[in-house]
Amino acid sequence: MSWTKAIILVGGPSVGTRFRPLSLSLPKPLFPIAGEPIIRHHIDALVKVDSIREILLVGFFENEIFNRFLTEVQLSYPHVTFRYLREYQSLGTGGGLYHFRDEILSGNPDYFFVVHADIACSFPFNEFLQYHKSHKGSATIMGTKVNKEDANRYGCLVSSETGVVTHYVEKPQSFVSDLISCGVYLFDPCIFEEMRKSVLDRRSIRDEEDEYGNVIYKLSGNADVVRLEQDILRPMASTGKLFVYTLKENDFWMQIKTAEQALPANNLYLHHLHKQPKPGHTRSSSCVVDASQNSNIPSVNYQINTPSRNQNFELVPPVYIHPTALIHPTAKIGPNVSVGPRVIIERGVRIKNAIILDGTEIKNDSLVMNSIVGWDSKLGSWSRVQGEPVMPNQADKSKNASILGKECKVADEIVIRSCLVLPHKELKSSVHDEVVM
Amino acid sequence: MKALILVGGFGTRLRPLTLTLPKPLVEFANKPMILHQIEALSKAGVKDIVLAVNYRPEVMVNFMKKYEEEFGVTITFSVENEPLGTAGPLALAKDILAKDDDPFFVLNSDVICDFPFDYLAKFHKAHGAEGTIMVTKVEEPSKYGVVVCKPNSSIIDRFVEKPQIFVGNRINAGIYIFNPSMLDRIELRPTSIEKEIFPAMAAEDQLHCLDLEGFWMDVGQPKDYLTGMSLYLTSLAKKSPEKLAKAPYIVGNVLIDPSAKIGEGCKIGPNVVIGPNVVIGDGVRIVRSSILEDVKIRDHSWIRESIIAWHSTIGKWARLEGVSVLGDDVHVMDEVYINGGSILPHKSISSNITEPKIVM
Numbered sequence: 103m104s105w106t107k108a109i110i111l112v113g114g115p116s117v118g119t120r121f122r123p124l125s126l127s128l129p130k131p132l133f134p135i136a137g138e139p140i141i142r143h144h145i146d147a148l149v150k151v152d153s154i155r156e157i158l159l160v161g162f163f164e165n166e167i168f169n170r171f172l173t174e175v176q177l178s179y180p181h182v183t184f185r186y187l188r189e190y191q192s193l194g195t196g197g198g199l200y201h202f203r204d205e206i207l208s209g210n211p212d213y214f215f216v217v218h219a220d221i222a223c224s225f226p227f228n229e230f231l232q233y234h235k236s237h238k239g240s241a242t243i244m245g246t247k248v249n250k251e252d253a254n255r256y257g258c259l260v261s262s263e264t265g266v267v268t269h270y271v272e273k274p275q276s277f278v279s280d281l282i283s284c285g286v287y288l289f290d291p292c293i294f295e296e297m298r299k300s301v302l303d304r305r306s307i308r309d310e311e312d313e314y315g316n317v318i319y320k321l322s323g324n325a326d327v328v329r330l331e332q333d334i335l336r337p338m339a340s341t342g343k344l345f346v347y348t349l350k351e352n353d354f355w356m357q358i359k360t361a362e363q364a365l366p367a368n369n370l371y372l373h374h375l376h377k378q379p380k381p382g383h384t385r386s387s388s389c390v391v392d393a394s395q396n397s398n399i400p401s402v403n404y405q406i407n408t409p410s411r412n413q414n415f416e417l418v419p420p421v422y423i424h425p426t427a428l429i430h431p432t433a434k435i436g437p438n439v440s441v442g443p444r445v446i447i448e449r450g451v452r453i454k455n456a457i458i459l460d461g462t463e464i465k466n467d468s469l470v471m472n473s474i475v476g477w478d479s480k481l482g483s484w485s486r487v488q489g490e491p492v493m494p495n496q497a498d499k500s501k502n503a504s505i506l507g508k509e510c511k512v513a514d515e516i517v518i519r520s521c522l523v524l525p526h527k528e529l530k531s532s533v534h535d536e537v538v539m
Numbered sequence: 540m541k542a543l544i545l546v547g548g549f550g551t552r553l554r555p556l557t558l559t560l561p562k563p564l565v566e567f568a569n570k571p572m573i574l575h576q577i578e579a580l581s582k583a584g585v586k587d588i589v590l591a592v593n594y595r596p597e598v599m600v601n602f603m604k605k606y607e608e609e610f611g612v613t614i615t616f617s618v619e620n621e622p623l624g625t626a627g628p629l630a631l632a633k634d635i636l637a638k639d640d641d642p643f644f645v646l647n648s649d650v651i652c653d654f655p656f657d658y659l660a661k662f663h664k665a666h667g668a669e670g671t672i673m674v675t676k677v678e679e680p681s682k683y684g685v686v687v688c689k690p691n692s693s694i695i696d697r698f699v700e701k702p703q704i705f706v707g708n709r710i711n712a713g714i715y716i717f718n719p720s721m722l723d724r725i726e727l728r729p730t731s732i733e734k735e736i737f738p739a740m741a742a743e744d745q746l747h748c749l750d751l752e753g754f755w756m757d758v759g760q761p762k763d764y765l766t767g768m769s770l771y772l773t774s775l776a777k778k779s780p781e782k783l784a785k786a787p788y789i790v791g792n793v794l795i796d797p798s799a800k801i802g803e804g805c806k807i808g809p810n811v812v813i814g815p816n817v818v819i820g821d822g823v824r825i826v827r828s829s830i831l832e833d834v835k836i837r838d839h840s841w842i843r844e845s846i847i848a849w850h851s852t853i854g855k856w857a858r859l860e861g862v863s864v865l866g867d868d869v870h871v872m873d874e875v876y877i878n879g880g881s882i883l884p885h886k887s888i889s890s891n892i893t894e895p896k897i898v899m
Binding site: 434451454466 | 804821822823855860874891893
């Protein structure tokens, strides 16, 4: 009987800057999407692989950051061991793995998954593992097709009909392939041999010097910094050991780099959960409310002392509502809305395509659309927070969602349109297309 | 007594409202604009009213027949075949204006004020000269033609067009009274009363001026229409406060037709006019706006500084602001935001208009 591990590469505080202003208040891997931290979606999908026994988070955040999260997932999935392995400096996506190779190899797993934290995906890990077992390679990349014009923003793959990767190039200048890497991998333990070679290679590289011995090009750098994609996988292409598993039509995948990309990710996960609610998973907050069974909402979806006030509001699915949120019966919520714990939504409020984070209060007759409202914010009566709709994997930066950081205040009757607002700001007059410092 | 109202052309400045109704019939504070003038004239004893127009829409004729009966006045259309300026129409209507020796009023149809015609007539008769023009004080006289009087007198000395240095702050308010003899000064050709006739009268000391008390506004375009409406409501609050709406959800001066229906949890005002048969849903906020007849405003919408014309509907959670003007039968879908949109009649708006624009 074979067994598997999984590693989630969570990065560190210095890499999530594009996720500001939200990452100023919470590390990106823990940011809630469809009611769950981003990496909880990874874990919920990974534990569906029967042979998974251990899931490791690797990154360079402070240890305490993940304590509470690890406790929660450990309680949910007692048969899997969860641990956080902290790099004391950023070692690159491959360097972290190589540094912790003994931890990863302990217990002799047959395979291990490596998954980047900053993606939203349907994560068909079982099919992915089946495919990996079926070929003779030592590594499989999860790949997906994207629009031709968007492909050069990702790692591009060329493969044979049998799935052997014959060419790999990271962010090419010109068009190479519309098949790209999803940042999800499956490795045999022997991959560490490849890594060792790469590390040794790098150590042997000497800086390029001019005739006087001055360094022109610093190439040696820190030999422990190994980039998984460029330094390990790229050389493996064309060796016949690297394969690609291409996502199917009904799968989804997107990167979550910027804060506003949390919105399309929220939509995708809500639709996903709406179609296939997690079986046997009874955490009270993991419900996606389905309006088609409106009358059932309190009894079926809310597991703990649901406030009865949540029953009658107009709901357009898919929507996630935390059971501790209070929503006035005259409000209209959805589609594509996540409402966090202790949120208070008053009379006649309209919310769609939005994430409302913990403890936020929204006063009467206001509207929130294509926006994220940060923790413990307050929106006044007849206020309006809106943005432009954000598409998954959208490159166009001209149209923006509105993102309010933690503890922002929006005065009565004003409109905030396509703004990024840093935490603790009080907005007293209407603004649009601005970053509010 | 007699009066001539300078109506003029198609009222293009007040489009898209005037694409549906001629400007004199567009409601201002729940009454066609011209009715404010006809009412005030009839109160002052005027029996003959001439409307100087350069087109003659049938809809106007029908309305005027109604007013003739209601106020016991005779309303005559004086139709210019070519635009005659501001003086030419007086010559064209000479038969009526000079039919007796009583003085006659002349007023610009775009002007809204308290119309003190009695006082004006008394003042005019007392000084005995040929004409009197009403003047109003403005903050920035450099944008207008300023009226300068002789020292310690109401006799007008001269007119200074857009003065660069301060010569006074009184401007022509577009309301006059003249003796019929004045008509001898005007030929039947395009003529400006301000530039050609008044200076000649002033040169002979035949023109006096009289300060207009209270508010005055040229409401010929949407922004000024809303300002004029606010001033009118302020004046109404002083003169006939019983006409204004009183309810817990009302803020400031608000005029609501008794046939309008207002939902729960609304906050309306200050400076709002709501017309007949308007239906307003729950949780609606309206500030400084005019809602014309038969408009439906659905729940939770927010409207500021906008004019919403007849039969239009505003969807739930819509937001209108920035001098948005919706023509007849315009439909704004749920959740749409319109900032400074000028929407022509019979349009349906389903996407946001974030910067001022005209929707054809």
